[in-house]
Amino acid sequence: MNDKAGAVALRPRAVRFDFRRAPLHWIPGEPVASHAISGLNLILPLGERGFVEMFRRALPYVADDELREQMIGFMGQEAVHAESHNQAIWEFLRRHGIDPEPILTEVEYLFDRAIIRLDTLPEPLRHRVVVQMLAAIAGIEHFTAIGGDWLLNQDFEALGADPALTDLFRWHGAEEVEHRSVAWNVARYFGARRPRLVTIYLGVSVGLPVGLLAIAWWLVRQDPTLPNMGPVRVVREVNSGMRRGVLPRWRLIGRGFASFVRADYDPQDTGDTAQAVAYLAQSPAAKIAHAS
Numbered sequence: 259m260n261d262k263a264g265a266v267a268l269r270p271r272a273v274r275f276d277f278r279r280a281p282l283h284w285i286p287g288e289p290v291a292s293h294a295i296s297g298l299n300l301i302l303p304l305g306e307r308g309f310v311e312m313f314r315r316a317l318p319y320v321a322d323d324e325l326r327e328q329m330i331g332f333m334g335q336e337a338v339h340a341e342s343h344n345q346a347i348w349e350f351l352r353r354h355g356i357d358p359e360p361i362l363t364e365v366e367y368l369f370d371r372a373i374i375r376l377d378t379l380p381e382p383l384r385h386r387v388v389v390q391m392l393a394a395i396a397g398i399e400h401f402t403a404i405g406g407d408w409l410l411n412q413d414f415e416a417l418g419a420d421p422a423l424t425d426l427f428r429w430h431g432a433e434e435v436e437h438r439s440v441a442w443n444v445a446r447y448f449g450a451r452r453p454r455l456v457t458i459y460l461g462v463s464v465g466l467p468v469g470l471l472a473i474a475w476w477l478v479r480q481d482p483t484l485p486n487m488g489p490v491r492v493v494r495e496v497n498s499g500m501r502r503g504v505l506p507r508w509r510l511i512g513r514g515f516a517s518f519v520r521a522d523y524d525p526q527d528t529g530d531t532a533q534a535v536a537y538l539a540q541s542p543a544a545k546i547a548h549a550s
């Protein structure tokens with residue numbers, strides 16, 4: 259197990275956000291980039307619920323006390339992330355007339371059915387599926403660590419971005435950096451080998467950006483202040499946002515893939531724990547929750 263990962267005891271932090279004043283285009287003058295990042299609010303809660311469900315099923319098989327503690331801290335953090343992005347859906351997107359509820363209800367129904375189905379599988383097969391999912395989570399968590407590091411270092415203030423949403427994404431990004439080794443350690447503990455991890459990561463590297471672009475396109479179409487844009491136009495706008503430095507560039511994903519496939523890959527090499535913990539100590543949402 260990665261010995262550096264134990265340096266910080268993971269725990270969920272209480273946070274309190276207030277999105278009521280956030281404009282829909284929360285990065286001024288950057289409607290498509292605003293939607294591209296806002297799309298995380300739609301994709302993350304379900305994904306993080308999935309992480310918690312899989313870790314809950316894996317936990318009884320873990321005899322290593324340090325890893326168990328990391329997993330419990332990880333589950334607590336991911337559960338609060340999911341709750342906070344859900345809050346953003348209702349307090350921010352719905353307030354601006356964008357209602358993803360019908361789609362989310364449908365997806366949640368399918369998710370719940372998949373979980374029920376998993377639990378009815380015979381034990382050896384169920385265990386194999388859980389291990390496969392743990393390998394996928396290790397890949398996704400490399401992705402979220404890269405994104406988290408970008409969010410932490412992005413100068414949203416220079417762009418005049420809304421402070422509440424900036425804090426939401428940076429706080430989340432900081433905790434992703436903080437717990438970046440846990441899923442990797444869990445997957446390795448369960449015997450997931452590098453070829454499998456890399457193959458799954460290839461799927462993650464393609465699937466996540468495509469999913470995020472699709473969600474950005476959906477948000478753009480729901481936005482009555484924007485002209486009707488097709489998917490190609492949205493991708494072009496996203497690319498131009500990347501060139502202006504408002505969105506993370508494709509090469510960041512490429513570099514992330516290159517580091518993941520290296521034989522000496524170490525999740526700790528992505529991001530900076532000290533920077534993440536320093537941000538978490540002064541995150542406005544954590545301070546407000548702490549004071550109340």
Ligand SMILES: [Fe+2]
Nearest residue numbers: 306336339434
């Ligand atoms: Fe998260």
Ligand SMILES: [Fe+2]
Nearest residue numbers: 336399402434
């Ligand atoms: Fe995470």
